[in-house]
Amino acid sequence: MRNYFLAGNWKMNKTPSEAKSFAAELKASLKGASHKLMVAPSFIAIPGVAEELKGSNILVGAQNMSNAESGAHTGEVSPEMLKDAGVDVVILGHSERRAIYGESDAFINEKVQLALNHGFEVILCVGETLDEREGGKLEEIVRTQTVEGLKNVSESSLSKVTIAYEPVWAIGTGKTATPQDADDVHAFIRKVLAETYSSDAAEAMVIQYGGSVKPGNVKELMAKENIDGALVGGASLKVEDFTAIAKFDT
């Protein structure tokens, strides 16, 4: 039985002071929630949010991380900096990083390995664009992003990885993949994982869905056999909405 993992990706929203007071509200409203939970503020809001969430049931995520340990990497944030600031989980390979900042599978894989070596949990995002889906390339894209993103990741480290399937056309658009469509892709990801890892490890993998998850559709999505959580953008920016998502009842 896999545990549900509901995570909020705040993207480039909320100043450090807004994020800190938002975290205080969430901490109160999510008290006693039974699922695994996380929020990912912007880098500079992390210390305040981590301080606020200390001792709570909400993990702290980062939205990205450098591929290097330290040194001459202007504008980057290192693993040690994130650790010191209180980060538990690092989101890597988000489609916005891939599309806007040109992050390749090989580059993302460097970060995945580095994050795992530093003891972080990783959420690896994969997903196809509308053109790729309509061009019949969905499986090829999702397979490549999964396999290349996890290159050199051992089976023993795999338990620290969550995959987030985020079809690019469903992000921030109000369009959600149907629960059946999403479940089919999640099952495909599990099949791809079983080609490299044991079937037990593939079966145990937590695979989140992301793309216009809202209080009104979360239950239907989570009811699917292969959907084990959500990576939520827009709806994670409102306390009531994220609370309703995070506390969904099966």
Ligand SMILES: O=C(CO)COP(=O)(O)O
């Ligand atoms: O990109 C996402 C989470 O990482 C999804 O964003 P939305 O929930 O706003 O569609």
